[in-house]
Amino acid sequence: MGKLSAIWRFFSSWYVSGPLLAVLGIVIGAWVFFNVYPGKPKIGVIDIPFTVINDDSAFVISTFLEYARRDDSIKGVFIRLNSPGGGAAASEQLYFETRSLREKKPVVIIMNDIVASGGYMMSMGASYLYTKPSSFIGNVGVILSY
Known part of the structure; x- marks a missing residue:
C-alpha cells in the first residue's frame, strides 16, 4: 500500500501532472483539429x-x-x-x-x-x-x- 501511495503522490504533484496534462491536451486537440474538423477549402x-x-x-x-x-x-x-x-x-x-x-x-x-x-x-x-x-x-x- 505504501508503494502505491508513493506513486500516486509522485503523479499528483504539479511538476509532473501539469506537463503531463498539457501534452495530453495538445495530443487530443491536434487529433480533434485534424480528424473531426476537416477545415475550409x-x-x-x-x-x-x-x-x-x-x-x-x-x-x-x-x-x-x-x-x-x-x-x-x-x-x-x-x-x-x-x-x-x-x-x-x-x-x-x-x-x-x-x-x-x-x-x-x-x-x-x-x-x-x-x-x-x-x-x-x-x-x-x-x-x-x-x-x-x-x-x-x-x-x-x-x-x-x-
Missing part, C-alpha cells in the same frame, strides 16, 4: 522564383503541381511565376502538367518580373493569367539548327 500557392526551367527544376515544380492536383481540399491554385525560360522538353512537360491541373481545378498564373520562352509556354496551360504592366512577357523561342 484551401487555395494552393506555388512560388516559382527566378528559375531557368530544366529537368531538375521541372521535377520539383511537377511535384508541387501533382500534389495540388491530388489534394481534394485544395480548390484552386495560384502560381507566382518568374522565369526567363529554359529547355523545350521540360517546359512542355510543365505545360501539360499545368493543363492537367487546370482540368481538375482553376489555375491562376501571376506573372512577375519576367516570364519568357519556357515560362510563357508553361503559363499557357493555366485557366487565367495575371500580369503587371511592368512585367516582361516574352514568347516561346525558336530553335536554330544548321
Whole structure:
C-alpha cells in the first residue's frame, strides 16, 4: 500500500501532472483539429522564383503541381511565376502538367518580373493569367539548327 501511495503522490504533484496534462491536451486537440474538423477549402500557392526551367527544376515544380492536383481540399491554385525560360522538353512537360491541373481545378498564373520562352509556354496551360504592366512577357523561342 505504501508503494502505491508513493506513486500516486509522485503523479499528483504539479511538476509532473501539469506537463503531463498539457501534452495530453495538445495530443487530443491536434487529433480533434485534424480528424473531426476537416477545415475550409484551401487555395494552393506555388512560388516559382527566378528559375531557368530544366529537368531538375521541372521535377520539383511537377511535384508541387501533382500534389495540388491530388489534394481534394485544395480548390484552386495560384502560381507566382518568374522565369526567363529554359529547355523545350521540360517546359512542355510543365505545360501539360499545368493543363492537367487546370482540368481538375482553376489555375491562376501571376506573372512577375519576367516570364519568357519556357515560362510563357508553361503559363499557357493555366485557366487565367495575371500580369503587371511592368512585367516582361516574352514568347516561346525558336530553335536554330544548321
